[in-house]
Amino acid sequence: MTAEVFYDDDADLSIIADRKVAVLGYGSQGHAHALSLRDSGVDVRVGLQEGSKSRPKAEEEGLTVATPAEAAAWADVIMVLVPDTVQAELYKKDIEPNLNPGDVLMFGHGFNIRYGLITPPAGVDVAMVAPKGPGHVVRRQFVDGKGVPCLIAVEQDATGTAQRVALSYARAIGGTRAGVLKTTFTEETETDLFGEQAVLCGGVAELIRAGFDTLVEAGYSPEAAYFECLHELKLIVDMVNEGGLSNMWYSVSDTAEYGGVTRGPRIVNDGTRAEMRRILDEIQSGAFAKEWVAESKTYDNFDKLRAEQREHKIEEVGSKLRDMMPWVKRTITETA
Ligand SMILES: NC(=O)C1=CN([C@@H]2O[C@H](COP(=O)(O)OP(=O)(O)OC[C@H]3O[C@@H](n4cnc5c(N)ncnc54)[C@H](OP(=O)(O)O)[C@@H]3O)[C@@H](O)[C@H]2O)C=CC1
Ligand SMILES: CC[C@](O)(C(C)=O)C(=O)O
Ligand SMILES: [Mg+2]
Ligand SMILES: [Mg+2]
Numbered sequence: 001m002t003a004e005v006f007y008d009d010d011a012d013l014s015i016i017a018d019r020k021v022a023v024l025g026y027g028s029q030g031h032a033h034a035l036s037l038r039d040s041g042v043d044v045r046v047g048l049q050e051g052s053k054s055r056p057k058a059e060e061e062g063l064t065v066a067t068p069a070e071a072a073a074w075a076d077v078i079m080v081l082v083p084d085t086v087q088a089e090l091y092k093k094d095i096e097p098n099l100n101p102g103d104v105l106m107f108g109h110g111f112n113i114r115y116g117l118i119t120p121p122a123g124v125d126v127a128m129v130a131p132k133g134p135g136h137v138v139r140r141q142f143v144d145g146k147g148v149p150c151l152i153a154v155e156q157d158a159t160g161t162a163q164r165v166a167l168s169y170a171r172a173i174g175g176t177r178a179g180v181l182k183t184t185f186t187e188e189t190e191t192d193l194f195g196e197q198a199v200l201c202g203g204v205a206e207l208i209r210a211g212f213d214t215l216v217e218a219g220y221s222p223e224a225a226y227f228e229c230l231h232e233l234k235l236i237v238d239m240v241n242e243g244g245l246s247n248m249w250y251s252v253s254d255t256a257e258y259g260g261v262t263r264g265p266r267i268v269n270d271g272t273r274a275e276m277r278r279i280l281d282e283i284q285s286g287a288f289a290k291e292w293v294a295e296s297k298t299y300d301n302f303d304k305l306r307a308e309q310r311e312h313k314i315e316e317v318g319s320k321l322r323d324m325m326p327w328v329k330r331t332i333t334e335t336a
Contacts, residue, residue, distance in 0.1 A: 003181045003182065003183070004181070004182045005179045005180065005181055006152075006167055006170075006176055006179070006180040006181075006182070007176050007177075007179060007180075008171060008176045008177060010167065010176065010180075011167040011168050011170060011171035011176045011180070012164065012167075012168055012171075013040060013041070013168055013171050013172060014168075015161075015164055015165055015168035016037070016040075016042050016077070016165065016168040016169045016171075016172050017040070017041045017042050017043075017168075017172075019042070019043070019075075019076050019077045019104075019165070020043050020045070020074060020075045020076050020077065021037055021042055021043065021044045021045075021075055021077045021078075021079065021169075022044075022045050022046075022047050022066075022068075022071035022072055022074065022075035022077070022078045022079065023037070023044060023045070023046050023047065023071075023079050023081055024046075024047040024048075024068050024071065024072070024078065024079065024080050024081060024082055024090065024094075024095075025047070025048070025054075025080070025081035025082035025083075026046050026048055026052075026054035026055075026057060026058045026065075026081075027054065027081065027082075027083075027135070028134060028135030028136060029081045029108045029131065029135035029138065030046070030054070030081035030082075030135070031054075031057065031058070031061075031135065031139065032131075032135040032136065032138040032139035032142070032173065033079060033081060033108070033135075033138075033173050034046050034058065034061075034063055035061060035063075035139060035142075036138070036139060036142040036172060036173040036174060037169075037172050037173065038061075038063065039142070040171075040172035040173075042172055044063065044064075045063070045064045045065070045066050045071045045074060045075065046058045046063050046064070046065045046066070046071065047065075047066060047067065047068035047069075047070070047071030047072060047094075048065055048066075048067070048068065049067065049068065050067060067094070068090060068094040068095070069093075069094040069095075069097070069098060072094055072095045072098035072099070073098040075103070076100075076102065076103050076104065077103070077104045077106060077165065077169070078095060078099075078103065078104070078105050078106065079106040079107070079108070079129075079169075080095070080105070080106065080107050080108070080112075081108050084109060084111040084112060084292075085292065085293060085296035086296075087107075087111075087112045087117070087118060088112055088117040088118055091112070091118045096120075096121075099120070099121060099124050100123075100124075101123030101124065101158070102123065102124070102125075102158070102159055103124045103125070104124065104125040104126075104127055104159075104162060104165050104166075105120050105124050105125065105126050105127075106126075106127050106128060106129060106166070106169065107126075107127075107128045107130070107185075108128070108129065108130050108131065109128070109130050109188070109189065109192060110128055110130070110153065110155075110185035110186070110188045110189035110192075111189055111193075111289065113126065113128075113155050113185045113189075114185050114186055114189035114190070114289075115189075115286055115289040117293070120156065122156075122158065123158050124156065124158055125154070125156060125157055125158050125159050125161070125162035125165065126154070126155040126156035126162070127152065127153065127154050127155070127162045127163070127165065127166040128151070128152060128153040128154075128155070128166065128185060128188060129150050129151075129152055129166055129169050129170045129173070129175065130150060130151045130152075130153075130188050130192065131148045131149070131150045131173070131175060132148060132149045132150065132151065133148035133149075138173060138174070141174060141178075142173060142174035145177075146174065146177060146178070147173075147174030147175055147176070147177030147178040148174065148175065148178055149175065149178040149179045149180065149181070150170045150173070150175030150176075150178075150180045150181075151180070151181050151182075151183045151188045152166040152167060152170055152180055152181070152182055152183070153166075153182070153183050153184050153185050153187075153188055154166065155184075155185050163182075167180060189283075190280070190283050190284060193283045193288065194276075194279065194280050194283055197279055197283075197288075198276045198279050198280075204233075205309075207267075208229050208230050208233065208314070209312060209314060211225070211228070211229035212225045212226065212229045212230065212313075212314045215228065215229065216313065222313055222314075222317040223317055223321060225314075225317075226314060226317045226318050226321055227321070229314075230314060230318060231318075231321070236248060236252075239251050239252075249261075
């Protein structure tokens with residue numbers, strides 16, 4: 001079935017501009033939504049704990065900051081943009097007691113609703129606006145007059161207006177400039193988790209590291225391996241993003257094209273595809289969600305894995321080489 005796609009003309013900005021919107025969290029997505037909503041004329045307050053590290057950043061931007069409970073009590077649209085693993089506790093403590101019939105409870109990802117970690121009361125709308133891109137890019141593209149595509153979904157429509165509010169919100173953060181797809185919480189959650197694990201984040205990071213390690217272990221310089229397996233990736237992916245895989249094949253040499261189409265399937269082979277299927281099974285069965293929620297209680301294993309990623313040789317050599325390319329933006333915190 002073809003998905004329904006909405007653009008600016010399908011979304012009425014005045015709907016969200018007439019509401020009071022609380023954005024809970026001011027991290028990657030939170031800062032992007034709060035600032036772009038504000039720039040689109042929406043009355044927005046940011047909800048952060050007392051002593052939160054993000055508070056000064058939001059206040060420097062002139063945003064009104066309150067505690068999550070105060071912001072939720074004030075608002076009639078509440079967007080939950082704190083990490084997935086803390087949402088259920090925040091919901092019980094600060095959001096649920098401040099929900100009124102007719103309010104709209106919104107999410108940037110369906111994790112907590114899909115896996116039953118949050119069950120909102122019957123009288124409120126439950127909707128989602130999930131940008132298909134990192135929050136810092138969502139903001140950057142909005143400022144540049146562009147937009148990151150979004151998915152919207154309605155889990156509960158107590159008022160009969162939830163979809164129009166979600167579309168209006170998506171317009172206010174630039175989503176309808178690029179295209180907004182209607183989906184369900186289940187489809188968004190499962191496809192998003194699969195994409196980030198198997199392809200966009202997990203798959204790509206391991207492919208880069210494996211390529212880099214192979215060249216360095218064979219005696220080539222780490223600098224050459226970095227340029228080949230990491231730096232040039234963006235240039236190649238830009239071609240794919242702009243015109244699809246065929247655009248990339250058109251632009252690269254015939255030698256690269258022949259080598260790619262004959263050797264690529266040896267890298268992503270039947271075994272890789274079977275592993276992708278297992279990863280999807282873990283997502284669909286809830287096994288991944290259970291593992292992640294349990295891990296988030298201590299972060300013991302996650303901390304080790306994070307340190308191992310940071311300490312990889314590719315990070316050291318990359319940092320030095322990027323110093324010589326000032327046009328390559330160095331960290332998201334400097335550009336946010
Ligand atoms: N990152 C992304 O680009 C994308 C994220 N999403 C979804 O958006 C949601 C937010 O993710 P993301 O932006 O990555 O989150 P972040 O990790 O960037 O959120 C950090 C923010 O949440 C605040 N925070 C953390 N814990 C609490 C708490 N217990 N109470 C109140 N505030 C808290 C932090 O405050 P402090 O500074 O004090 O720590 C900070 O402001 C998730 O559902 C995610 O799946 C969807 C699409 C893409
Ligand atoms: C690809 C990772 C993502 O799903 C995203 C930026 O869209 C996330 O959860 O951060
Ligand atoms: Mg995503
Ligand atoms: Mg995600």
